[in-house]
Amino acid sequence: MLRIDQLSYWEKKSYFEQIDFLVIGAGIVGLSTTIYLRERYKNAKIVIIERGYLPTGASTKNAGFACFGSPTELYDDLQTIPEDKVWETVELRFRGLQRLFSLIPKELIQYQECGSWDLITDETEKLDPNFIRYINENTYKITGHKEVYTEESESINRFGFNGFYTAYKNRLEGSLHTNLLINQLYKRVISDDIHVLFGINADSINYDSRNTSIQTSFGEINAGKVLICTNGFANQFLEDDEVEPARAQVLITKPIANINFEGTFHIDKGYTYFRNIDNRILLGGGRNLNFSEERSNEFKNTLQIQSYLMNLLNEKLIPHEEIAVDYFWSGIMGIGKVKKPIIKKVNNNVYCGVRMGGMGVAIGSEVGYILANQV
Numbered sequence: 001m002l003r004i005d006q007l008s009y010w011e012k013k014s015y016f017e018q019i020d021f022l023v024i025g026a027g028i029v030g031l032s033t034t035i036y037l038r039e040r041y042k043n044a045k046i047v048i049i050e051r052g053y054l055p056t057g058a059s060t061k062n063a064g065f066a067c068f069g070s071p072t073e074l075y076d077d078l079q080t081i082p083e084d085k086v087w088e089t090v091e092l093r094f095r096g097l098q099r100l101f102s103l104i105p106k107e108l109i110q111y112q113e114c115g116s117w118d119l120i121t122d123e124t125e126k127l128d129p130n131f132i133r134y135i136n137e138n139t140y141k142i143t144g145h146k147e148v149y150t151e152e153s154e155s156i157n158r159f160g161f162n163g164f165y166t167a168y169k170n171r172l173e174g175s176l177h178t179n180l181l182i183n184q185l186y187k188r189v190i191s192d193d194i195h196v197l198f199g200i201n202a203d204s205i206n207y208d209s210r211n212t213s214i215q216t217s218f219g220e221i222n223a224g225k226v227l228i229c230t231n232g233f234a235n236q237f238l239e240d241d242e243v244e245p246a247r248a249q250v251l252i253t254k255p256i257a258n259i260n261f262e263g264t265f266h267i268d269k270g271y272t273y274f275r276n277i278d279n280r281i282l283l284g285g286g287r288n289l290n291f292s293e294e295r296s297n298e299f300k301n302t303l304q305i306q307s308y309l310m311n312l313l314n315e316k317l318i319p320h321e322e323i324a325v326d327y328f329w330s331g332i333m334g335i336g337k338v339k340k341p342i343i344k345k346v347n348n349n350v351y352c353g354v355r356m357g358g359m360g361v362a363i364g365s366e367v368g369y370i371l372a373n374q375v
């Protein structure tokens with residue numbers, strides 16, 4: 001493999017010398033960060049290094065839900081997280097979606113405000129109407145929209161589901177095309193004269209008062225400022241193990257002739273989710289069935305979660321047909337004790353924007369905006 005010190009004059013000068021900002025990671029956050037850096041620093045040299053031949057974390061593997069909180073997820077969060085923090089995160093998610101749409105027009109990423117449904121399995125999980133009133137009041141303060149959440153029990157029959165008791169609709173949530181999103185960000189980055197170098201792994205970052213050097217798989221790179229956007233893989237650069245990797249597994253069915261529903265759906269506090277895409281069903285989740293095994297940064301599908309998803313598909317979502325699966329895959333998220341991203345200065349020249357949880361589609365571009373403005 002050709003190391004950086006063996007490159008030509010042209011190559012070194014264009015890509016590796018006098019870098020003002022080096023961003024590690026080409027997911028939603030890394031790409032968005034460089035776009036906002038460019039808005040502020042018109043003449044800066046900005047380079048992204050990405051270890052994979054494609055972004056290799058979550059941004060090209062996710063479900064494409066543009067969501068800010070299902071009722072059972074909010075209820076669950078409020079049991080363990082202080083109330084003001086829960087609503088701060090909802091606000092960040094909602095604001096993040098507006099930021100995303102100001103960066104990329106909705107039609108370019110096939111955004112559809114299709115609504116979402118939180119499916120409740122049995123009567124004991126039904127939420128108190130006062131709780132729905134309470135989340136509507138708080139959501140109104142954030143979104144300016146009244147009655148965002150409503151109970152819609154008849155949708156269970158209308159959609160042809162089996163084994164659910166009732167459903168709560170969120171009329172403001174939607175879906176988008178995951179890869180169009182990354183493609184649009186990538187196109188913008190290239191047109192902003194930012195270099196994206198795929199296949200370079202950052203091994204370590206060394207810092208002294210004059211210089212920041214990054215040891216990579218191809219040799220050393222020096223940069224003025226370094227921004228870590230490696231999400232679930234960020235611990236190697238941070239001191240306190242603030243980010244845990246969390247694997248999320250997904251399947252997509254073969255095309256199905258008549259799907260009765262259109263929208264985005266959450267089950268079990270958002271741990272399981274499904275939607276339709278191109279006459280198929282994308283179904284993912286189940287990490288809560290085995291938290292310890294899924295606390296992993298290894299891309300892999302496990303029998304336990306595959307069978308859980310297959311059973312759900314065949315028994316509850318499309319109960320009267322045997323549905324075949326076309327693709328299984330997994331992605332790695334970054335989570336932590338607090339359901340909030342870490343956007344901070346690590347030292348004078350190093351910054352990070354990581355730990356997006358299952359919310360990076362919604363908050364990724366806002367995190368990039370905040371991070372670029374912190375530098």
Ligand SMILES: Cc1cc2nc3c(=O)[nH]c(=O)nc-3n(C[C@H](O)[C@H](O)[C@H](O)COP(=O)(O)OP(=O)(O)OC[C@H]3O[C@@H](n4cnc5c(N)ncnc54)[C@H](O)[C@@H]3O)c2cc1C
Nearest residue numbers: 025027028029056057058059062063065202331359360361
């Ligand atoms: C299956 C799945 C479904 C999801 N569904 C949704 C959803 O519907 N809605 C939603 O809002 N969110 C969802 N998420 C979460 C969302 O995808 C993430 O929060 C978001 O993509 C994180 O973006 P990021 O840029 O921070 O991280 P990533 O996309 O993980 O990007 C980090 C990049 O850093 C690179 N990298 C890591 N270490 C190094 C290194 N040492 N050197 C160089 N490069 C490195 C990685 O290869 C990677 O490309 C889902 C996630 C998964 C896995």
